[in-house]
Amino acid sequence: MKLRLVFSLMILLFTEIISAQQATRLNSNWQFLKQDIGGIWEAVRPVKAGNPEDVPLWTNVSLPHCVNATDAVDPDVNYYQGPAWYRTQLTIQNPYTNGRTLLHFEGAGQKTDVYVYDKKVASHIGGYDEFTIDITDAVEAFKKIDTFQNQFKGKIPVSIRTDNSRDLELIPSDLSDFNLYGGIYRYLNLVYVPAVSIDKVFAFAETDKMGKTGKVNIRTRFYNPAKQTTTAVTVKLFDPKGKLVHEFTKNVTIANDGVVIGDINVTKPMLWSTDQPQLYSIEVTAGEYKQTEKIGFRHFEFVEKGPFMLNGKRLLLRGTHRHEDHAGVGGAMTEEQMRTEMIMMKEMGVNFIRLGHYQQSRIILNLCDSLGIVVWEEIPWCRGGLGGNVYKEQARRMLTNMIEQHYNHASVIIWGLGNENDWPGDFPEFDKEKIRTFMKELNDLSHKLDPSRKTAIRRCDFCKDIVDVYSPSIWAGWYRGIYTEYKQVSEEEMKKVKHFLHVEWGGDSHAGRHSENPDNGLRNIKTGGGADERAGDASLIGGAARASKDGDWSESYICNLIDWHLKEQETMPWLTGTAQWPFKDFSTPVRPDNPVPYMNQKGVVERDFTKKESYYVFQSYWTAQPMVHIYGHSWPVRWGNEGEEKMIKVYSNCDEAELFVNGKSMGIKKRNSQDFPAAGLRWNVVLNKGNIDVKVIAKKGKIIVEDAIRFRYQTEKWSKPAKLLIEKVKEENGIITLEAKLLDDKNVQCLDATNWIRFGLTGDGELIDNQGTSSGSNYVQMYNGRAVISLKTNNGKSAVSAKVVGMPTVFINL
Template sequence: MNKVITNFMTGQRFLFAIITYIIAFSTLSAQTPLLQNISGRKTTLLDGLWQSQVDVYGVASQERSGLVKDRKPVKYQFNGENLRNTELVEQDLDVAEQLKVPGDWNTQRENLFYYEGNMWYRKKITLNPQAGKRYFLHFGAVNYEAVVYVNGTKLGQHEGGFTAFQFEVTSLLKAGENKILVNANNIRGENKIPTNITDWWNYGGITRSVNLVEVSETFISDYFIQLEKGKIADIKGWVKLEGSQKSQNVTIEIPEIGLKQTVKPDTSGFAALSFNVKKLQLWSPENPKLYLVKLTSATDTITDKIGFRTIETRGTDILLNGKPIFLKGASIHEEAPFRTGRAYSEGDARTLLTWAKELGSNYVRLAHYPHNETMTRMADEMGLLVWSEIPVYWAVKFEKPDVYVKAETQLLENISRDKNRASIIIWSMANETPETEDRLKFLKKLIDKTKSVDDTRLTAAALFSKASKGLQTIEDPLGEYVDVMGCNEYIGWYTLPAELAPTIQWTSKYNKPLIMSEFGGESVAGLHGKADEIWTEEYQNRIYENQVKMFDNISFLRGTSAWVLMDFRSPLRLLPRKQDFFNRKGLVSDTGIKKMAFYTLKRWYQTK
């Protein structure tokens, strides 16, 4: 009887988590729930050249009237058209310069390199919308805020520069020419996520792909299919239908293992699913096995490639598929190799992740915001575990409720897109935030929200340790609530001589695993000299040689992610001839040169 009650309660908690997930996503900006797996649907790719217009004052949605007495007002209500000979409109996208989408505007035109402000984008497309179909305009990301119009009608806006959003446009599309107009605004602010100071470049624009998605009137909008926490043969999850025929059956198939199950959604279109699998190959860095998963209803079919693995902690151990694992890796910014600018393409992702594999990594920290979906799907294919985080970074206004809402929205949008990616094992809440009561309440609430929508993964945050006479102690109160403690330390660069690192003793207030989420120092690729000469490769390498000796003495260390895989642009890094607006802590330069420290860390990873 006790076992029956326990099983019932476990099922109730699982159902409660799913219901909470659906409710949570009903409150996001733009339109929700986000369509799962855009690449698996019928789409019209809208990437390419878009007309563009800088709007420094942000006046294109205002009316500049009353400035001069008795002068006719200049119309600034702008819908992307210049009504020649009928009205005075001081913008004309028909003759404006073009920008590539996806892409940031900063690296496409020299005169926009430092620009922060409003940019108008317009795309004209010829369509033949089909009766009985529904259409969604889906953006991979626009930094930081986007206001979107279709054929002169304002659809709405989205805030957050690194998460996907969409609008349904079925009723607005017409046969023939259609006009999409986007105002992108990357102006920083203290009440935003991230806040107004960051150690990475504030690339503006439509930075990820834009798609027009065609679906049936009733379609499979979302699904979650993963192994139950701690179980290596029990798949659990759910599927969600949208449309007027929500009661139609949905069949879930994994043909390779002969699995097939049909579920009946309720009146809201939601159906839970669960099945036991006997011959499942578990996903791991050594064997990144992905299964073709097919979902079919009477009116829709969608396929995905999904891997199955479990991740949990036990004391100070991290367990992958029930076995202890040490995470060996590097942090990565979404900076394009060789050309710089915002990374977005399959080629960018493959280059960065290949460098990580060459380092000996089985894991990467995608810092300090959600990276593009190409990156996480490629991590699935290449066998790299992922720490995924949102840009709750440095001095966020933790005391303000509206700032919390922005953070939670980005968190939920991140989870929504990537919840079926086997590679992602950690949802991270924050990086290097000050220890205050408001901050603790803010981040604890984010952790609780994360657990309510996805309890199959671990939670973490990048914390600081406290130093005292050769002792480094982790006692941040947030450590009580995360599953895995991250710690950023720069012994040999910002603190203490590098040679002292091996002598330092590490302790923790919490019986939990530690990932050294950042460590390292800067060097200019190709600059050589003595080991005590700052900015040389030898100086950076000296830091790494002593760091790895220290790591061998930390009993509860279960992973490291060097800062950082590749040099990246930052407005904080001003030193001429050394930094030139680059953070030079990369193990690889922005032009692909591997530094001495790359090989030192690689040799250490080979011993783990």
């Protein structure tokens, strides 16, 4: 809790500093239409209240908003890919004489057209880079239309069309393992600037390896539709405590390709690191316009066939991944949700993140800067092969925009040029040499735009010699082989390239599913054949034996897999680091048959931030603040024979822990990271039928932390499922939670049952479904013979049904 508070205060301070620029978020007073219209007139004609002829029908929404907020995980439909419309009426009051009025999009997908009244002002292609539309002239033209000016009562009608239709010449490919969302799913800002303003500030902060000296090079690009030739520029540099370090003013000639403002030398700069992310502020003022940027002094190095160095010291990159995706909102995450997610990562011990597979929100990059998380960010050239000139130009533009828009972030060390570019499918031609040629072009472009950062790709072996850093596909214990092969395979792959960084590892787990024997399904898996992912490996049918198909998808298995990887990483002195895939479960159109349909379930937290057990495995290896967690908080019933020994595991970063079962001490264990599983913090305990209370007390120095759980131990054996039971287990604040259980013909709970269950509702209530979580889906695979669903009562009466194929449907009246 203290750690969370510290980070929250850091971010609050950071947000206050960057919010000084004159911009207003346009969050409210929007209407939305999930279809196309016959023409722009249907969006802008004055609406008369209660007129039944006003069709189509628009709904009120707020921004950010995702077209696919729920249908991306609807088990019964394909998610919508097509045009959608947003409209509003703006009050424009630009305070500057001859000023410009801009709409600044932080991201919208995937193609965007902007209209002022009936005039199309501009278009943008690309769902992830920022773009700005100048609406000044269109607003002035509209004000001259007397007929309609009075009908809109002085406001300016703005309509925006987004379109995420399938398009082979658009990147990323629709073959990608994530949804290409539609909508204005990042913040949209109304910005006023004077006649001449700063478009971008490029502030390159560098330091020597030991951080004794620092220098900042400042360049600017002006937005200058007034064609002014000169302006005075004032630059101020503030240290992390807000103290003015340096200030100067100079007159510059405005050039279209930007202006070099000058250098600032800093003696013994406070360094940016993952433990102490010290951030300087640079303030650039030109005329009436002022822009403030955050920068950080740090020196990093990838040692050839060796570790990663930050500020002259080895830093093992302990990483994860992020998709822009969340329960109930799709891609339209709020700033508060983003902040929560990144703090959860930092509290798990993350110091590195790969932002997959596209440029992400500026809010995320700001959080990485302030929290101390090193970043690999990449363009969405993902799967599908290589398209034509339109395709290539989009990739060039996206790379340029990503680098320019996130150039100043101290956290960024790698620009990613692609992902799985060896994955054919979109085009009749798949030419490796043409892909290599274009990859070389992007690599050169990246180094030209930013010589200070490295380039990287993941999983395209025939291009691995082009980029600075390479990550092969290694999925030991999931798509190929067993997890004990991880270290050997990694070392073999490391020797093939100069700079090796392993991103994407782990496996799926169905939250709430646990196993007494999680490795049993792996006996037929072949070893020694590598650990890469191959075409078809993600399928749940066909092909060779593999954990992804033949395993039980339990949290128990994934905890073992992660535990093994983390203990091995501590014995690999040459390792730069790794990034587990991904932090949070996310939706995908290519996995309809997963236990939660259309969900990639490899996250250590669910799509709604609910932590899985594996979150605590990472904490036990990666964090310093004392923690302890007994495995099985979401495992209410364990099973076995009367008097059988069962392993109880504890994940902790403490030196020692003592376990108590039903009040009796089971002894003290010392932590040893190489003593698998659970770093030696495991007890074999004789269990008897009934409720079992487990408590652990762990010590780290003088600090004591505790954890406790209760579960029921079932000794009755069950046969095949014969009946379904549904009951209310909780009611709070108008939300009722129901649990369904599968029983055999003797009413014994079937604890290994994985049947599919379908929930339905009639009445006043509303199921909380299409969330993409194990407890927020109306069609889901059961976990240990049970499944949970919740509903809003809406202060009325409802009947909820539960259906499993081959059994009578059951109902509960509420």
